Amino acid sequence: MDLGELLLISGAEVMRVEDTIIRLCMVYGFTKVEVFTIISSIVLTVQNGEGDTLTQTRRIYARDTNLGRVEQVNALSRHICANPVSLKTFQQEIKRIRDQKAYSSVSKCLMYAVVSAAFSLFFGGNFVDSITAALSGILMFEMFCLCQHLYINGALKNLLVSILTALAVLGMVNLGLGEHPDKIIIGNIMLLIPGLALTTSLKDMLHGDTLSGLLGLYEAVLKALIVAMGFAVVIILAGK
Structure with a gap:
């Protein structure tokens, strides 16, 4: 067990x-x-x-x-x-x-920065956008750590982190750091998409564990919708 x-x-x-x-x-x-x-x-x-x-x-x-x-x-x-x-x-x-601890906090923070920057470039952002994505990725990691210390549940945590990260990105772009907020935000969103959970749930269903697969699929889709909603609200209100 x-x-x-x-x-x-x-x-x-x-x-x-x-x-x-x-x-x-x-x-x-x-x-x-x-x-x-x-x-x-x-x-x-x-x-x-x-x-x-x-x-x-x-x-x-x-x-x-x-x-x-x-x-x-x-x-x-x-x-x-x-x-x-x-x-x-x-x-x-x-x-x-x-x-056994998998990775230190410093390693995780660097991973957030590198992954955000890489996906920002991959989806069409320029070098300055990738730098901004890396900075916002670091901010995202720190916000996740803060939410964990405050014992905020998963759904609310993802929503708050999405909203605050989007605000941070738009603020940095307005200050001249970054040119394409959409490309920067895409890099950050990729850190929050529950891709492994979605793949695992589909695997469960294909193996015949339909109930567990459906529960996992529902949870993964719900998390993705919450993340998208957090970023979308800020972008729409900002008129971007």
Whole structure:
């Protein structure tokens, strides 16, 4: 259940979560395993050799994208399936993966700047636009960090960050830093589009996990609409 939770909160598809749990349960001696997973919950029922049935439910409250963690969990599950370890060792490995930090705040901030600048150039902006996009990308990252400290929920956080970023871009363009606000904003929007979540939900539906796929698709589309609405409101009110 702990490994399944790590996979689900890190952006793995439902098929991978259920397959990992089933394989590990079979390795450790359960004779029957039933798993039901959606993007917000895991329900596991197992039966041992004596016929006893156990059920556990794990509620998932927050999810993010961390493909490095997904890869580590996959590697650990494959290793355990080939060479089962003690419960203590198993728990230590889970804790190691859970506590491991993927990137520092400085690295994430630089990634926001580079990705914003690159997409601004890709969609037709000039060099000055890319510099402005990089600066607004850094501002976007800092606003995300502030929203997390204030415990603002995901939908409202995306809306506020979109509005404030659009205002910052228009302000910098008015000051002469940047020439095409639309090209700059496109670079910033690409950081907020839930592309992986959308792809994962479609994958789930193609695999037959229709309910989880539809929930993921709905969430991804809703996030995209909120982001678009935040930028659009500012652009329309500013007459750009």
